[in-house]
Amino acid sequence: MKRISSILILLLLITACDDGRLTVDTIDFSDVPAQKCSDKDLIYKIKDNIMLFIEIPGTTFIEDQTLDGVPIEVPISGTVKVTYRKYASTVSANNICGAAPDVTPNLVEQWTATSGIIQITSTAIKTTNASNNSTKITGYTYNINFKNITFQKPNGSQQYDNFPFGNYTKPIANSLTFGFNQQVDKSTCSGSDKIYDFSGGEVFTLDVADFPTLFANEPTTTPRTVLINATNKLSYRLYSGVITNDYFCATTIPATPTLIQQWNAVDGIEATSGIIEVTTTTLGAGFQHTINLKKVTLKKGNSDFYLGDNYPFGTLITNP
Structure with a gap:
């Protein structure tokens, strides 16, 4: 009887040692x-x-x-x-x-x-x-x-x-190529203070609150600057098809192509980041405004990327 009991106890101990862990562990x-x-x-x-x-x-x-x-x-x-x-x-x-x-x-x-x-x-x-x-x-x-x-x-x-x-x-499914031609003069629509650049399905838009001051028709000795914020906005958009100039200036925004992604610039910090810089020179009877974006970060959701220490947005031509 004692021998049988000892065997049963041994079997229980062996079973207890097997905790059921899968081999995959x-x-x-x-x-x-x-x-x-x-x-x-x-x-x-x-x-x-x-x-x-x-x-x-x-x-x-x-x-x-x-x-x-x-x-x-x-x-x-x-x-x-x-x-x-x-x-x-x-x-x-x-x-x-x-x-x-x-x-x-x-x-x-x-x-x-x-x-x-x-x-x-x-x-x-x-x-x-x-x-x-x-x-x-x-x-x-x-x-x-x-x-x-x-x-x-x-x-x-x-x-x-x-x-x-x-x-x-x-x-990523859609690479942000930034295929803009920075040598091409940027455009605005009549009566609008938005400056836009586009290439294929990519669009870069600059919307400045105090447009007349930043793009004043007089040469600069030192660049004019404003910080990106709630009223000075920069956005990058990617669309499902090719964008044309008519897309921006139409009374009603066309239904196609459709917006795939939008990245908005992060608010700037004085003398540190998120700076819009404009240098103005004369150009014939008009003025050429060269726009540079200094230390700008673009964000979508929880993701962001850095545009660079200095990104040449391009030039805008105005006439008095």
């Missing part, structure tokens, strides 16, 4: 980049014969930064899925991507997430131009983490309070 995906299927909304990581993937709408990965401590949160559901698989031998994207995924090698085991939250923290990827210190957003990195996720596996279930998936990187 020991797998290191840190050196494996996250990829996306080209023809479906599926983000995956593959290492040898194992894979971990997420089925999630592509619109979840917005082109904007998240605020510190405020990630995007998406509940796991019937349409948002997290799956871990183990195969008999090495696998590839062909086993999950495409209309008819490969059926070989054989699937050995699968764990499906039944609940939990997918947390996504996004950060802008920027490049810097060394000549003027301007920056450009080329894409976004999305750090993905599973919170309180429960996997259903063949022999039971397992919950993880925190399960890092890693980073997924995506280039």
Whole structure:
């Protein structure tokens, strides 16, 4: 009897030592980049014969930064899925991507997430131009983490309070090329104080409150300056099609092309940033106003980029 009791106790101890941790807990995906299927909304990581993937709408990965401590949160559901698989031998994207995924090698085991939250923290990827210190957003990195996720596996279930998936990187859909010709004189509409520049679907608009003072018809000895603020505005817009001069001066703004993005300049700080600078010289019977933007930052949502230490907006010709 004592012998039987000892065996039962030993079995209980062995069972207690098995806390149900999934084998995936020991797998290191840190050196494996996250990829996306080209023809479906599926983000995956593959290492040898194992894979971990997420089925999630592509619109979840917005082109904007998240605020510190405020990630995007998406509940796991019937349409948002997290799956871990183990195969008999090495696998590839062909086993999950495409209309008819490969059926070989054989699937050995699968764990499906039944609940939990997918947390996504996004950060802008920027490049810097060394000549003027301007920056450009080329894409976004999305750090993905599973919170309180429960996997259903063949022999039971397992919950993880925190399960890092890693980073997924995506280039931006519409690159801001800034293809403006800075040598071309800028325009205004009759009766309007807005100065605009356009190239293709790109538009740069400068709207100054005290237009007559900043663009006075007299040569300057020192540049005139104003700060970007609520009344002195600078905006960059990207449209779905080509913009023409008629777009700006029409009584009713045309319905097409449509606005895709708008970036507004951040308010300036005296002698520090966000400065509109104008230098005026005579030009025949008129005047040429050369406009430079000093240390201007443009922002959309939580994302921003630096226009540079000095950005030549161009020239405006006026006549007395």
